[in-house]
Amino acid sequence: MRLPPPGSASMVQVPWARRRPAAQHAGTEILYMLEGVMVYGHGKSSYTLHPGDALQFDGEAPHGPERLVELPIRFLTVTAFGDSPHH
Template sequence: MTKEKAGLKARPTTRKSSAEKAAVNELNNRHDLAHVPLEQRIGAVIKRRRLESNLTLSDLSTGAGLSSAMLSRIENGMATASLDALERLCAAVGIGLSDLFKETETKQGSAQLVKRTEQMEVVRVGTKFGHTYRLLSYDRGPRKLFEPFFIEMDKKSETYPRFAHPGTEFIYMLQGRMEYRFGEHTYLIEPGDAFTFSGEVVHGPEKLLDDRIKFLAIIFYGE
């Protein structure tokens, strides 16, 4: 995506101030990223991309629909941006979301640690029914191989959506009991139970048997 398509035009190239040069050099020359929190690595990439595009905080915040104060906090690793905000920031500087996460990877292998405070709450079909979805890992390349979620539900929601998607889904129940619909069948899932099924068959919670339930759901998309 070019900057013109994203709706932001880079300012005419001018000589960067010494402070801007120092900031770009500092961001380009970080080595020990394994111990740098994810939000700081994300903020560093956003800031570097903004400076390389000769955009001010005001330019980028306006283009991404954020306040300048919030953008400054994100760039300095003092705030965790939602996936929606990150997508808008990436579009404004002309990169894809997968490119952003690829640039935050460490050079020490393929491991990825996402601390509890770094896990992003994402919007899914069940969000409007009061269900909470927390994404436990982020895309590390152009192809999405899997998505792991921590999901919470309670009996306040009397409506449970149905899902159908490519790939295989795995559920591990952590707390509470629920009846889960898979096609024409219903399964009782209790704490410690594991349930694996084809995502292409219509599925979803049928009934909560306890006030609150928590479980892990991992969708594998394959190669």
């Protein structure tokens, strides 16, 4: 999964059928589920997300889809960066 540019939003449609390597990046990310069901991991925690669910998290911890439960999966993601020298 390619990350959007800093401070931007994008819609992601999950094209893969198996787990991908976890992402890590600076900033805060908000994910909003549009379609499908997936288990999303963040650090050592896992969350089952359904349409209408939202998740906000620190992008520096490993994160990403762990299990694709109901396809197709589409979600919005917004990544925001503060006044940090990381970006």
